[in-house]
Amino acid sequence: MSERGIDPRTVTDLCETALGWARENDYAGWDPYDGLNSPILPDSNWLFRLCSIHAVQWAPINLRPLVGIPKERNPKGIALFALAYLDLYEVTGDDAHLSEATRLLGWLVRNTSPASSEPSWGYNFDWQNGREFFVPAYHPSTVVSVFCGRAFLRYYEVTGNERALEIADSVCRFVRCEIGQERVDGYRVYAYTPYDSFVVVNVNALAAGFFAEVASHTDDASLGRRADELVAFVRAQQVEGGAWYYACPPERSHISHDNFHTGFVVESLDRYMAARSPVEGVERAYHRGLEFYRDALFESDGAPRFEHDTPYPRDVHAAAQAIVTFVRPRAESADFAERILEWTLSNLYDPQGYFYRRRGRLLTDRTPYIRWSQGWMCLALASYLRRTAKSWRPPVEHR
Numbered sequence: 001m002s003e004r005g006i007d008p009r010t011v012t013d014l015c016e017t018a019l020g021w022a023r024e025n026d027y028a029g030w031d032p033y034d035g036l037n038s039p040i041l042p043d044s045n046w047l048f049r050l051c052s053i054h055a056v057q058w059a060p061i062n063l064r065p066l067v068g069i070p071k072e073r074n075p076k077g078i079a080l081f082a083l084a085y086l087d088l089y090e091v092t093g094d095d096a097h098l099s100e101a102t103r104l105l106g107w108l109v110r111n112t113s114p115a116s117s118e119p120s121w122g123y124n125f126d127w128q129n130g131r132e133f134f135v136p137a138y139h140p141s142t143v144v145s146v147f148c149g150r151a152f153l154r155y156y157e158v159t160g161n162e163r164a165l166e167i168a169d170s171v172c173r174f175v176r177c178e179i180g181q182e183r184v185d186g187y188r189v190y191a192y193t194p195y196d197s198f199v200v201v202n203v204n205a206l207a208a209g210f211f212a213e214v215a216s217h218t219d220d221a222s223l224g225r226r227a228d229e230l231v232a233f234v235r236a237q238q239v240e241g242g243a244w245y246y247a248c249p250p251e252r253s254h255i256s257h258d259n260f261h262t263g264f265v266v267e268s269l270d271r272y273m274a275a276r277s278p279v280e281g282v283e284r285a286y287h288r289g290l291e292f293y294r295d296a297l298f299e300s301d302g303a304p305r306f307e308h309d310t311p312y313p314r315d316v317h318a319a320a321q322a323i324v325t326f327v328r329p330r331a332e333s334a335d336f337a338e339r340i341l342e343w344t345l346s347n348l349y350d351p352q353g354y355f356y357r358r359r360g361r362l363l364t365d366r367t368p369y370i371r372w373s374q375g376w377m378c379l380a381l382a383s384y385l386r387r388t389a390k391s392w393r394p395p396v397e398h399r
Helices: 008-024 046-058 075-092 095-110 142-159 162-178 201-218 221-236 259-275 282-296 316-326 334-347 370-388
Strands: 127-129 133-135 181-184 187-190
Touching (some): 008 075, 008 370, 046 127, 075 095, 075 142, 075 370, 095 142, 162 221, 221 259, 221 282, 316 370
Antiparallel strands (some): 127 133
């Protein structure tokens, strides 16, 4: 430890080791929700699909090798790794990190969803979301497309590459033109995919933040106004105490006030405010949400709670999203992000270089998930380093 927190050399080494582990595995692996990639598990209707997914997800041992689930690249995971490399490049100046980000983004360009004419992406597995909707593998969703779009936008911000900005702008066009839309309390909001009517609060927050950031670079007034409308919806959904339910209406939520989805909303409001002129009430909604997030969804030692009233399981995705959120300047919570990082390294990190998913009351899932665990923690480490040690640059090893 140093006086300013975890030694940046330690964080750099951890991030490069974790990225190296992913690179050695060709950025391919399993996912908590990839049960339907098995050639032998039933998927004939929504109930069988849901049972297959959860049987694999919740089994006390990793069933994937037994039921034939392959290790694959996940487009959202690839975007997370690219974002991590870009943050690491900005801190270290090592051209190898930029080259790897460029290579990963090239893969995303070559592997857009076949179900859309605009750049968009989906998960690499069939996915049954409760009884709400079914989306086939690689068919696009708002969430996956926004995270991939963020990676291209970040590449533009780092390099000035105009083609990357064009792709990010096209992702906005995909969401605006192809994702399902619903009317909720007078707001025109987005569903999860082009195929459903399920309104999720964090999905609209993610779109709002991304739209605002792209509009700030393209001077697209219409896109900026669309971001304003979505943020107004997100504000309207905030309940007493600063929280948000997962879905709208709340009775459609299978979870209440959970950890990483709250982080998505809080970070997205931060991104929106950084890109747009101040809008009345948004700052207050952000700080109310940030306070609830910090006080209700974490233990004093930095351990993430699963929901505000449910401490377990302690999930690595929640820890990673929290680090990304709290380390942003507006949050003024870098010390808290450090505490979460220390807890995660002590509880969810394997010295071989990978992170595992979660720790329960009795069982720990040590499966090395490529997106859920590795991608998210690589981004968290790189974001932490970028925000807390920008003035420190380690010696560049040319390779």
